[in-house]
Amino acid sequence: MLDVRRIRLLRDLSVHGTVTATAEAACLSGPAVSQQLAALEKEAGVPLLEKQGRVLRLTAAGRLLVEHAEVILGSLAAAEADLLALRADGGGRSLVRIAAFPSAARVLLPLLWRELAAGSAEAPAPAQAPAPRLHLTEAEPDRAVQALRHGDADLAVVHAYSLLPRDLPPGCEQHRLLDDPVLLAVPAGAADRLRLSPGQAADLRRLAGEDWLLPGPETSCHELAQRACGAAGFVPRKVALASDFSVLTALVGAGAGVALVPRLALPADTTGVSLHPLTEPVTRTVSALTRTGEARQPQLKRVVELLHTVSARHRHPGE
Incomplete structure (x- = not known):
């Protein structure tokens, strides 16, 4: 039986690139991460990593397992989001960290902030959970995606040109805005x-x-x-x-x-x-990206829905 925690570490290694960075992200020591990855290889029965010089690289089997890991971890995130929605009791405000490219940060994010403030002012306190707090970092799409995949952002607002398509990053869901x-x-x-x-x-x-x-x-x-x-x-x-x-x-x-x-x-x-x-x-094309399954979390879901609202208003001003 494969251990999900070890699978997560392998996926994180594919994102962060080194055992040291993976250990820092997981709040573990480097030797602890190496031991867990070695144990995962024994569970899998095939080599998942190989040394190229001084760097560890995923083998074909390792890349295959990471692909499955994105699906498995996305399903776990969705399950956690559904449970969070069931037990939501209007408690403290959660923080949603957003990385957005400059023109979206200038045009869409102020509208989002106003919508959240207006919704909080109009709704009686018991009617809904408090509006999330927002933290914005301006970042070009590649940096925004990197922040999302590294866990430094909860939502990335990115763009892709019709003459310059952008692949959906592994482990992410796309929410098309405009x-x-x-x-x-x-x-x-x-x-x-x-x-x-x-x-x-x-x-x-x-x-x-x-x-x-x-x-x-x-x-x-x-x-x-x-x-x-x-x-x-x-x-x-x-x-x-x-x-x-x-x-x-x-x-x-x-x-x-x-x-x-x-x-x-x-x-x-x-x-x-x-x-x-x-x-x-x-x-x-302007899109919001979230990690797979996490958009079902109540506060993140609310932010994505409001981004759709303000994007529609930008497309059709005055409506």
């Missing part, structure tokens, strides 16, 4: 020169000769801009790099060049900027 269209931002004067009327769809092939303002190369948004221009048959002539879309939009308004900007990332002030959808649409 599809965010990517727009072409051009200086108002350039729009006249390019014969683009307000709101008219733009063909990127006509922008090959323009100066381009790109997100920083450390972001997936940079790769998206490169791919979109490449699909249109040219390499963008970049004159500025900035990871803040507010900076890029301000530079567009100043006439420095053109940029691709997701609608969610647009600042409130777009003076001097003409915005256009693309004839070959590109979208950025």
Whole structure:
């Protein structure tokens, strides 16, 4: 019989990469983790780990067991969430830690905070459990996923572009929030020169000769801009790099060049900027990720539901 606690340690090793990091996450000593993994190998009857230099790597059998571990641990998390819901008694407020990419942190998270505050103010104390406390960390999608899988966040708000898909990480569930269209931002004067009327769809092939303002190369948004221009048959002539879309939009308004900007990332002030959808649409799907089974926990479930609510409000303002 395989021991679930040892299986969890093997899965954690696959996430953290080293016995030392796994031991720290599990509040155990390194030798204790090594002993538990050795015992798991005896239970399994096949080698689960092998040394490559000074590093332990999963064997094929180890990778297979980790795949099963994600399912097993997800089912356990779901069972714990259901039991927690049954015994919920309106006690103390729980903490939900969120890692979100910058424009979601700027637009969606303030709306979420207001919804939680409004719900607490409107509902009588016995009507529902107290609203959870939120802790926000701004993080690009890769870092947000890493925080979620390492147990440093309970929910990750991430994005994936239609031209740059992102695989669902192992042991995670996806809660799709909205599809965010990517727009072409051009200086108002350039729009006249390019014969683009307000709101008219733009063909990127006509922008090959323009100066381009790109997100920083450390972001997936940079790769998206490169791919979109490449699909249109040219390499963008970049004159500025900035990871803040507010900076890029301000530079567009100043006439420095053109940029691709997701609608969610647009600042409130777009003076001097003409915005256009693309004839070959590109979208950025925004999702919330939770560890498998944990979204059924009452407070985390409440946060995910409210994220759906505020995302719908962003898609259809005024409703």
